[in-house]
Amino acid sequence: MYVCVCKGITDRQIKAAINDGASSLGQLRKALGVASQCGKCSVMTREILDEALSETPMINGLPQFYAAA
Numbered sequence: 189m190y191v192c193v194c195k196g197i198t199d200r201q202i203k204a205a206i207n208d209g210a211s212s213l214g215q216l217r218k219a220l221g222v223a224s225q226c227g228k229c230s231v232m233t234r235e236i237l238d239e240a241l242s243e244t245p246m247i248n249g250l251p252q253f254y255a256a257a
Contacts, residue, residue, distance in 0.1 A: 191232050194225035199236055206240045213237060 189199050197220050205219045213234055216222050223230040 191236070192220075192222045192225075192229040194229070195221045197222045197229070199232075202233060202236050203240060206237060211237075211241060 191197055191199050191202060201220060202216060202222065205216055208219075210216045210219050213223060213230065216233060216237065217224050222233050
């Protein structure tokens with residue numbers, strides 16, 4: 189689904205950026221440009237981010253990702 193209409197960014201792109209290490213709205217904005225124009229998508233982007241991070245193991249407040257074997 190499209191989250192950011194201004195930049196044409198989907199929830200899948202946001203989730204992929206999170207899987208690549210983005211762990212804040214600022215990092216997603218830098219990586220994708222999401223929430224950098226009108227800002228209406230920032231709430232949905234934050235919800236996707238929070239949900240993804242709640243499913244990600246954390247150590248010292250940083251997401252921990254493991255390489256696939």
